[in-house]
Amino acid sequence: MTDTNWSVPETEVLSAVGDALNAGREAVIATVIDVEGSAYRRPGAKMVIEADESAGSVTAGCLEDEVRSIAADVRAVGEPRVETFDLTGDDGTWGLGMGCNGIITILLEPVDESYRPIVERVAEGGDVGVATVVDGDRPRGERGYYTPKDGFAGDLPDWLRAELTDPTAGLLDRGEADTLRIDRDERSVEVFVDGIEAPPHLVVFGSGPDVGPVVDLAKRAEFRVTVVGFRGAQATSEAFPAADEVVAISPANIEDEVDFDADTHAVVMTHNFVDDRLVLEALLDTPIPYIGLMGPEERFEELLDAFADDGVTLPENALDRIYTPIGLDLGGDSPYRIAYSIVAELLAVANDRTPQHLSNREGPIHDRVDSRTVDNVAPE
Amino acid sequence: MTDTNWSVPETEVLSAVGDALNAGREAVIATVIDVEGSAYRRPGAKMVIEADESAGSVTAGCLEDEVRSIAADVRAVGEPRVETFDLTGDDGTWGLGMGCNGIITILLEPVDESYRPIVERVAEGGDVGVATVVDGDRPRGERGYYTPKDGFAGDLPDWLRAELTDPTAGLLDRGEADTLRIDRDERSVEVFVDGIEAPPHLVVFGSGPDVGPVVDLAKRAEFRVTVVGFRGAQATSEAFPAADEVVAISPANIEDEVDFDADTHAVVMTHNFVDDRLVLEALLDTPIPYIGLMGPEERFEELLDAFADDGVTLPENALDRIYTPIGLDLGGDSPYRIAYSIVAELLAVANDRTPQHLSNREGPIHDRVDSRTVDNVAPE
Numbered sequence: 001m002t003d004t005n006w007s008v009p010e011t012e013v014l015s016a017v018g019d020a021l022n023a024g025r026e027a028v029i030a031t032v033i034d035v036e037g038s039a040y041r042r043p044g045a046k047m048v049i050e051a052d053e054s055a056g057s058v059t060a061g062c063l064e065d066e067v068r069s070i071a072a073d074v075r076a077v078g079e080p081r082v083e084t085f086d087l088t089g090d091d092g093t094w095g096l097g098m099g100c101n102g103i104i105t106i107l108l109e110p111v112d113e114s115y116r117p118i119v120e121r122v123a124e125g126g127d128v129g130v131a132t133v134v135d136g137d138r139p140r141g142e143r144g145y146y147t148p149k150d151g152f153a154g155d156l157p158d159w160l161r162a163e164l165t166d167p168t169a170g171l172l173d174r175g176e177a178d179t180l181r182i183d184r185d186e187r188s189v190e191v192f193v194d195g196i197e198a199p200p201h202l203v204v205f206g207s208g209p210d211v212g213p214v215v216d217l218a219k220r221a222e223f224r225v226t227v228v229g230f231r232g233a234q235a236t237s238e239a240f241p242a243a244d245e246v247v248a249i250s251p252a253n254i255e256d257e258v259d260f261d262a263d264t265h266a267v268v269m270t271h272n273f274v275d276d277r278l279v280l281e282a283l284l285d286t287p288i289p290y291i292g293l294m295g296p297e298e299r300f301e302e303l304l305d306a307f308a309d310d311g312v313t314l315p316e317n318a319l320d321r322i323y324t325p326i327g328l329d330l331g332g333d334s335p336y337r338i339a340y341s342i343v344a345e346l347l348a349v350a351n352d353r354t355p356q357h358l359s360n361r362e363g364p365i366h367d368r369v370d371s372r373t374v375d376n377v378a379p380e
Numbered sequence: 381m382t383d384t385n386w387s388v389p390e391t392e393v394l395s396a397v398g399d400a401l402n403a404g405r406e407a408v409i410a411t412v413i414d415v416e417g418s419a420y421r422r423p424g425a426k427m428v429i430e431a432d433e434s435a436g437s438v439t440a441g442c443l444e445d446e447v448r449s450i451a452a453d454v455r456a457v458g459e460p461r462v463e464t465f466d467l468t469g470d471d472g473t474w475g476l477g478m479g480c481n482g483i484i485t486i487l488l489e490p491v492d493e494s495y496r497p498i499v500e501r502v503a504e505g506g507d508v509g510v511a512t513v514v515d516g517d518r519p520r521g522e523r524g525y526y527t528p529k530d531g532f533a534g535d536l537p538d539w540l541r542a543e544l545t546d547p548t549a550g551l552l553d554r555g556e557a558d559t560l561r562i563d564r565d566e567r568s569v570e571v572f573v574d575g576i577e578a579p580p581h582l583v584v585f586g587s588g589p590d591v592g593p594v595v596d597l598a599k600r601a602e603f604r605v606t607v608v609g610f611r612g613a614q615a616t617s618e619a620f621p622a623a624d625e626v627v628a629i630s631p632a633n634i635e636d637e638v639d640f641d642a643d644t645h646a647v648v649m650t651h652n653f654v655d656d657r658l659v660l661e662a663l664l665d666t667p668i669p670y671i672g673l674m675g676p677e678e679r680f681e682e683l684l685d686a687f688a689d690d691g692v693t694l695p696e697n698a699l700d701r702i703y704t705p706i707g708l709d710l711g712g713d714s715p716y717r718i719a720y721s722i723v724a725e726l727l728a729v730a731n732d733r734t735p736q737h738l739s740n741r742e743g744p745i746h747d748r749v750d751s752r753t754v755d756n757v758a759p760e
Contacts, residue, residue: 010716040590328728329738330731331733334390340600348709357709358709358721
């Protein structure tokens with residue numbers, strides 16, 4: 001067994017499941033369904049184990065070997081299994097609060113067709129709430145699929161769907177997962193509800209060589225990436241192998257060729273004033289929350305002048321959605337460092353965060369620690 | 381000719397020069413020495429051109445083909461050459477203020493032994509100011525190498541070294557490059573002074589599978605990366621192929637085995653409480669400005685308790701250098717997203733930036749643009 005695929009972007013774990021299904025390869029998927037104590041990975045963390053390789057992770061590396069050996073049994077027996085690992089005694093080896101000192105419960109299932117709807121939904125950029133029976137008065141592995149639009153599909157009985165609809169909607173909305181105990185009449189069922197969000201969608205407008213690093217880093221940051229080029233010759237899958245999709249179109253058909261919704265983020269770097277202007281005007285007609293525009297302030301003002309000259313007015317919320325100069329202020333002007341600051345900004349916006357140090361340099365931690373530091377100054 | 385290496389991390393351009401030197405391959409290095417108007421790349425941006433491939437970039441892609449064809453001549457003739465490209469007429473094609481509408485002057489030189497001291501100095505993690513004659517009363521390509529410790533080495537005459545010492549020290553300190561005109565007595569020389577800073581050094585303590593994404597992203601963000609593991613079996617170059625250096629040592633010898641200076645940044649993720657504690661204590665004895673500690677606040681407080689129990693007091697500046705929880709607040713808890721936030725924090729600290737949107741959401745741009753937006757609201 002090899003560990004080299006441990007650290008693939010999360011988005012590659014589900015595609016690994018899809019590959020196994022399509023190739024008819026036997027595989028087992030391990031999912032963290034419950035954690036007591038602090039953990040490096042949260043419920044919903046997944047690992048796919050095949051005969052000679054695995055992808056993804058359920059801990060910081062402390063359980064993966066054991067999970068692989070159990071997966072071999074699960075593959076042989078062909079039945080889903082729930083295993084609980086109590087690592088509370090392992091502090092010395094694995095450290096306090098670092099994901100290997102809690103009690104971790106993992107569902108191991110043979111990968112079968114019941115996973116295909118999940119893989120396909122996410123591949124299309126859709127979110128899905130997956131409710132899987134893990135214990136109680138229903139068969140383990142019985143599964144339902146929830147979307148806000150269509151409610152529950154799948155095998156779950158109506159009474160269980162009714163009980164699960166509200167909590168599943170909430171978990172999916174937050175992109176979280178949890179194991180719920182449902183008691184109804186004489187029946188009691190434990191269900192793992194997994195709010196699986198599709199990766200956010202990034203559309204990069206441009207096909208110049210500076211686009212490559214943005215695509216490369218955005219994929220590692222778990223975005224689904226579409227490259228849109230207006231010069232067909234340059235906008236090819238060969239030029240941007242990491243992209244999920246490369247399309248060469250005319251600026252006039254942007255809205256016909258690409259779907260833009262509240263999970264879509266656009267980076268505009270065509271290096272062409274006219275193209276950037278057409279893209280900006282088209283994007284402002286869509287609901288997308290992020291429009292990153294490459295170039296200095298002066299260039300944005302030239303674009304605004306061009307709009308003004310034509311009597312084009314920006315929608316009121318335009319400035320809440322246009323980010324220019326693009327990126328977070330991380331320093332450096334090499335192509336990869338520029339791309340790094342762009343994708344960092346994409347993450348902050350997609351996850352609705354205000355970019356700052358998690359240590360919050362002036363914040364409560366430091367106050368608390370300052371007092372501790374004083375305590376530490378004991379007479380020698 | 382292929383363009384696929386255009387977007388290598390900047391740090392790979394100099395190593396490409398070293399590879400060509402060591403392999404005895406003919407190569408030409410193109411360096412931006414002057415820019416009028418706004419440019420995507422600044423003076424000092426480099427591109428290495430060999431017979432069938434190139435690495436690095438001098439513009440956003442608008443000149444690279446032309447530079448390649450000139451490089452073929454330079455390779456044939458074997459003499460350095462200065463070429464100026466006036467792109468001010470190309471707005472329609474390349475857009476305002478996006479690096480292809482300025483006047484860009486490029487020095488093209490056959491790669492020869494005069495580049496070896498630069499490659500070797502930077503490979504050792506040292507900065508070097510390179511002064512190269514580009515025009516005037518000295519031979520083009522005549523070159524000197526400046527370090528704050530030893531001053532100038534190389535071919536430049538003493539009078540020129542004297543004139544160049546102060547400006548070169550300043551440019552190197554700021555990591556900038558500029559072309560200077562030196563007039564002395566009857567002589568006039570144009571010298572391109574390139575303040576070449578070695579990539580900042582990252583030392584990652586840990587050898588768990590979550591280290592891989594940090595190494596991978598830090599290399600793309602132009603860090604020189606050393607992985608230090610205390611479990612020899614896991615800390616191997618095979619496990620971390622992207623790392624520049626992988627060492628397996630005992631926590632007791634940290635300071636003997638690794639150099640720590642003001643350009644060194646440490647990420648502590650051993651997942652082992654005892655190891656983390658030993659690393660932290662050792663690092664606080666060094667001048668390094670950044671110590672990122674993986675794990676929740678509670679764990680850091682446990683570490684502080686352990687120090688206190690042993691009467692160990694933290695240096696006064698400890699809390700200015702310890703960043704925990706590690707990373708910028710960009711959201712996401714997958715291994716790659718955690719690594720992304722860590723390396724984003726490394727960049728901000730290494731470049732002395734306060735992480736925030738470059739568009740400074742509440743700042744002057746928006747005020748200015750708000751007024752413009754109002755202007756745009758013309759009666760239909």
